[in-house]
Amino acid sequence: MLNLLRKDCKELTENKKRIFVIFIVLIMFIIGTNYNTKKIEEAGENSPVSKIQFALADSDKSPYSKLLIEYFKESDSFSSYINITEGSEDELLNQFHQDQFDVYLEIPENFANNLMVLNHQPVKVLINSKDPVKAVLIKNLLESYETYISAVEINCVGLYEVMSLTGMEQKLIDKKNYEISLDLIFTALGKDTFFQYQEVVDYPSTSITEYYIYAFLIMAISYTGLYVGYQIMKEKNQSTFSRLHTIGIGTYEIVLEKVLFSVLLIFLLAGTVIMIPSLVTGNTLQIKLMPVIFLIVLFFVSFAIFLSSIFHKVQNYMIAGNLVFFLFSIIGGGIIPIMYLPKGLAELAKLTPNYWMEKVCLFIQKGIVNDAYGRLLTGLFICSVILIVISIALYSREEVRLDD
Amino acid sequence: MIKLLFFRLKLILVDKLNIFVILLSFALFLLLINSLSFGAKERSNVPIGILDLDQSETSKDLVRQVKKVPAFYVYEEEEKELNKLLLNEEISGIFIINEGFENSIKSGVTTGVVVMKYLEGNPSAKVLSDIFAGQMLYPISLAKGLKEYEALKKSSMWNGNKEIGNNHIQYNWFTGQEYVDYINELSKASDFDFAFDINMVNTLSKNGSTSQLDNSAIYYQVIAGILGMLISFVAMFISAGTVAEKEQGLDKKVEITLIKPIYLELSYVLALVAILSVFAFGITFILGNFIGNLTLQKSFVMFIFLFLYSIVMGMWFIALGKISKKVSSYQLLGTLSILLFGLLSFLSMLEGLLHNRILNITKIIPNRWLIAGLSDIVYNDDSISIIAFWSLLIIGVVLVIINGFMRKIQNLGWRR
Numbered sequence: 001m002l003n004l005l006r007k008d009c010k011e012l013t014e015n016k017k018r019i020f021v022i023f024i025v026l027i028m029f030i031i032g033t034n035y036n037t038k039k040i041e042e043a044g045e046n047s048p049v050s051k052i053q054f055a056l057a058d059s060d061k062s063p064y065s066k067l068l069i070e071y072f073k074e075s076d077s078f079s080s081y082i083n084i085t086e087g088s089e090d091e092l093l094n095q096f097h098q099d100q101f102d103v104y105l106e107i108p109e110n111f112a113n114n115l116m117v118l119n120h121q122p123v124k125v126l127i128n129s130k131d132p133v134k135a136v137l138i139k140n141l142l143e144s145y146e147t148y149i150s151a152v153e154i155n156c157v158g159l160y161e162v163m164s165l166t167g168m169e170q171k172l173i174d175k176k177n178y179e180i181s182l183d184l185i186f187t188a189l190g191k192d193t194f195f196q197y198q199e200v201v202d203y204p205s206t207s208i209t210e211y212y213i214y215a216f217l218i219m220a221i222s223y224t225g226l227y228v229g230y231q232i233m234k235e236k237n238q239s240t241f242s243r244l245h246t247i248g249i250g251t252y253e254i255v256l257e258k259v260l261f262s263v264l265l266i267f268l269l270a271g272t273v274i275m276i277p278s279l280v281t282g283n284t285l286q287i288k289l290m291p292v293i294f295l296i297v298l299f300f301v302s303f304a305i306f307l308s309s310i311f312h313k314v315q316n317y318m319i320a321g322n323l324v325f326f327l328f329s330i331i332g333g334g335i336i337p338i339m340y341l342p343k344g345l346a347e348l349a350k351l352t353p354n355y356w357m358e359k360v361c362l363f364i365q366k367g368i369v370n371d372a373y374g375r376l377l378t379g380l381f382i383c384s385v386i387l388i389v390i391s392i393a394l395y396s397r398e399e400v401r402l403d404d
Numbered sequence: 405m406i407k408l409l410f411f412r413l414k415l416i417l418v419d420k421l422n423i424f425v426i427l428l429s430f431a432l433f434l435l436l437i438n439s440l441s442f443g444a445k446e447r448s449n450v451p452i453g454i455l456d457l458d459q460s461e462t463s464k465d466l467v468r469q470v471k472k473v474p475a476f477y478v479y480e481e482e483e484k485e486l487n488k489l490l491l492n493e494e495i496s497g498i499f500i501i502n503e504g505f506e507n508s509i510k511s512g513v514t515t516g517v518v519v520m521k522y523l524e525g526n527p528s529a530k531v532l533s534d535i536f537a538g539q540m541l542y543p544i545s546l547a548k549g550l551k552e553y554e555a556l557k558k559s560s561m562w563n564g565n566k567e568i569g570n571n572h573i574q575y576n577w578f579t580g581q582e583y584v585d586y587i588n589e590l591s592k593a594s595d596f597d598f599a600f601d602i603n604m605v606n607t608l609s610k611n612g613s614t615s616q617l618d619n620s621a622i623y624y625q626v627i628a629g630i631l632g633m634l635i636s637f638v639a640m641f642i643s644a645g646t647v648a649e650k651e652q653g654l655d656k657k658v659e660i661t662l663i664k665p666i667y668l669e670l671s672y673v674l675a676l677v678a679i680l681s682v683f684a685f686g687i688t689f690i691l692g693n694f695i696g697n698l699t700l701q702k703s704f705v706m707f708i709f710l711f712l713y714s715i716v717m718g719m720w721f722i723a724l725g726k727i728s729k730k731v732s733s734y735q736l737l738g739t740l741s742i743l744l745f746g747l748l749s750f751l752s753m754l755e756g757l758l759h760n761r762i763l764n765i766t767k768i769i770p771n772r773w774l775i776a777g778l779s780d781i782v783y784n785d786d787s788i789s790i791i792a793f794w795s796l797l798i799i800g801v802v803l804v805i806i807n808g809f810m811r812k813i814q815n816l817g818w819r820r
Contacts, residue, residue, distance in 0.1 A: 081530075097605075099607045123601060124601050124603075125600045125602045126604075126605045127602060128606075129783070131755065132783065135604055136621050139602060139604075140474065140475035140535070141531065141534070141535070143475070144475065144534060144535040145538065148538050150542075150591075151538075155542075157590065158546075158586065159553060162578055163553070165576060166577055168556075176552065176556070180548070180549060184549075187541070187545065188541055192530075192537075193514065193516070194516070194518055194544075195520045196520070197529070198520065199522060199523075199524050200521060200523050201524050203491060204524040205493065205522075205525050208751075219743055223740060227736060319425070319641070322739045323425075323428070325739070326637065329743055330633060335743070336626060336750060339493040359492075
């Protein structure tokens with residue numbers, strides 16, 4: 001086995017092209033993860049989310065409308081995702097059509113007064129549909145504000161009418177209407193006080209960049225595993241196995257050596273990709289991530305070797321392997337993040353190893369080690385052992401078949 | 405040339421693996437489009453959890469109202485289960501309606517009546533609470549109005565309040581329940597259905613045409629993204645023949661006959677075009693059945709888009725085949741490129757929300773323009789975004805030029 005390992009090491013170091021490709025991929029990964037880690041850090045200071053550019057034409061110019069605009073401009077929660085630009089109707093509309101704003105809203109003349117006497121004037125809103133995702137989010141946000149206006153309006157008018165029906169003096173009704181309108185408007189504006197916000201500390205939400213670093217790493221490991229299966233198949237087709245048998249090396253030794261060599265090599269590369277950005281940025285490296293990465297590598301290598309033991313033709317193996325890993329990747333959250341998968345698809349995703357690997361990696365990244373960690377490690381190890389045993393059995397049987 | 409084309413077609417179609425991949429892609433697409441478009445609107449919503457600890461009429465009504473909000477998909481579970489969903493990021497936040505919610509609101513206390521739990525650093529937490537608060541405002545305003553009215557009644561009846569004025573007038577006071585019923589009845593009147601006059605404007609279209617996007621737009625984009633990857637997969641397998649011929653040394657044998665290399669390649673491209681046009685037609689048919697109100701004109705434009713995209717990807721894989729010596733390495737490279745393109749195209753959907761210049765790279769990815777083009781066809785009433793069409797066409801032309809250039813280099817190398 002040691003001799004076989006030495007042979008593979010020698011082969012690797014002699015193949016300059018392969019080493020060059022490995023280095024290039026490694027450097028690309030390191031630059032990519034480093035860049036993204038820095039981005040995540042910067043995100044702590046400056047939000048990575050781009051603000052919604054909101055154009056507001058206030059034709060009402062009443063104290064109410066001015067009050068509302070000032071409130072929104074000064075509100076921390078609102079200004080964190082919306083950037084308001086005030087201006088004249090024509091100027092802003094022109095700029096909106098030149099793609100400079102995401103939303104254009106026009107408060108009509110006498111809007112506040114008309115609202116109180118139930119005279120609904122249309123409030124013109126234009127949403128830029130160039131980016132459908134953003135447009136849909138803005139639409140949802142504005143629709144939620146419709147309920148604010150309706151709730152305030154119904155209750156202002158309601159009290160006004162009930163007071164009239166009770167037979168109160170008009171002067172008092174007007175006074176109370178003014179008071180309740182102001183009270184309800186400020187209640188609506190102070191909506192943040194309705195809530196006790198409980199941020200689940202030490203349990204950060206996953207950022208898209210962070211998610212894709214792991215998704216891409218898992219995909220890369222799975223396809224490198226596929227390449228290992230291809231290599232072992234190539235050796236089988238070149239009768240390397242038969243030659244090794246003649247010098248007394250058994251199939252199990254050849255397969256085990258291939259698993260050991262490739263797992264160590266891929267783990268070394270994957271570990272470097274994870275470690276270097278942590279060392280550069282000074283972030284604490286999640287040591288618990290290493291066993292997971294190691295077992296992910298072991299699982300994919302074993303799975304690919306298992307597939308290679310089923311097929312006789314390299315082309316068939318490549319098609320099957322490509323299809324299986326492709327499906328694992330797209331269904332298992334490699335493309336659409338698992339948090340955004342629709343329920344039906346999320347259930348399907350749970351059947352793929354990629355889903356659990358991504359999940360556990362993200363948990364560890366956040367510093368959380370729960371039951372899933374132990375379960376994943378045990379599951380990956382047991383599956384890998386079973387796959388290796390079956391592969392050895394299938395490869396040994398094939399040797400007999402070829403000898404016959 | 406025509407004989408060559410038919411020969412190529414025969415070669416591709418007799419390969420059982422090719423047929424298997426095409427049929428599998430169709431089946432997979434049907435499965436995905438079915439699971440994605442089934443209730444796409446509901447599933448496009450933000451999932452949240454609600455825990456009603458008060459169990460009063462007001463709190464139950466609030467839960468009912470929140471469930472009607474189109475932006476939310478509500479999970480009502482035990483606290484333990486909701487916490488688990490939150491930590492797994494299957495829901496974006498938990499709203500816990502505290503015990504005594506109804507009493508607090510009725511007494512005019514609105515501070516901290518609902519607990520909102522969210523994960524650290526979740527940028528959407530405030531937006532979610534804003535939407536939730538919209539539904540809380542009606543019971544709060546109702547309670548405030550009633551409190552004001554009751555105060556007037558009380559002071560008039562017991563103190564002869566100066567504010568109310570003439571004590572000799574017989575007032576027709578409403579009871580608390582009558583007041584609530586009156587306001588509730590009023591809220592049903594259409595006069596109070598305040599709504600913004602919202603219009604979606606496509607600023608990229610020359611006439612600024614309008615369209616009505618809804619939540620399902622996000623999932624139709626995802627469907628377009630997955631479709632792009634499946635078409636690429638089919639194109640990759642069909643184009644694998646060029647590499648297989650090279651691997652087996654067939655291309656060199658054919659070159660001994662006096663057939664020009666360009667004819668050889670053209671016959672392959674045309675065979676690819678013929679097969680992919682049938683594939684694109686099949687996909688258009690499936691999409692037509694899933695998307696309502698698709699006119700014949702839109703279906704035709706959709707077919708052209710899918711067809712153009714298929715050809716562009718076909719050209720990409722032919723170029724990839726030229727740099728691969730073996731089918732296996734071609735397939736490995738091809739699949740990695742499909743995944744990379746897929747990933748970048750999904751990131752391009754979030755381009756408007758994320759600050760990242762690196763996302764500009766997605767402009768050279770054909771999948772991005774397929775998603776943009778298909779979304780425009782489905783949602784724009786009177787205009788189709790020309791930008792997506794031209795971008796795809798330009799990428800296609802660039803790939804044709806690259807292919808031609810690579811063919812020349814290979815021919816030179818062979819002659820030497």
